[in-house]
Amino acid sequence: xxxxxxxxxxxxxxxxxxxxxxxxxxxxxxxxxxxxxxxxxxxxxxxxxxxxxxxxxxxxxxxxxxxxxxxxxxxxxxxxxxxxxxxxxxxxxxxxxxxxx
Numbered sequence: 001x002x003x004x005x006x007x008x009x010x011x012x013x014x015x016x017x018x019x020x021x022x023x024x025x026x027x028x029x030x031x032x033x034x035x036x037x038x039x040x041x042x043x044x045x046x047x048x049x050x051x052x053x054x055x056x057x058x059x060x061x062x063x064x065x066x067x068x069x070x071x072x073x074x075x076x077x078x079x080x081x082x083x084x085x086x087x088x089x090x091x092x093x094x095x096x097x098x099x100x101x
Contacts, residue, residue: 034091036080043076044068 017024047068048055055061 034084034087036077036084039080040072040077043072047072 044065048061048064051064051068055064
């Protein structure tokens with residue numbers, strides 16, 4: 001399953017999936033509302049942006065990312081997962097267009 005983003009459709013990705021016998025599910029483009037990891041990435045980005053002082057080099061950024069990733073509260077991730085039925089209903093009601101999420 002992917003969201004039709006260009007990097008997911010690269011030839012090397014297609015070849016890897018084929019070699020592993022993996023077939024893609026049909027998935028509407030721009031359906032980020034249905035992808036919980038996208039919301040977790042947003043949380044991670046916000047946590048990195050809030051760091052004082054911010055990371056100033058790649059090594060600091062790597063350390064900060066690992067640190068923040070490990071410290072994302074599991075209850076926040078669970079809230080995202082539990083919100084999926086509501087998000088799906090909203091997405092269906094909007095016929096795949098913009099939703100408040």
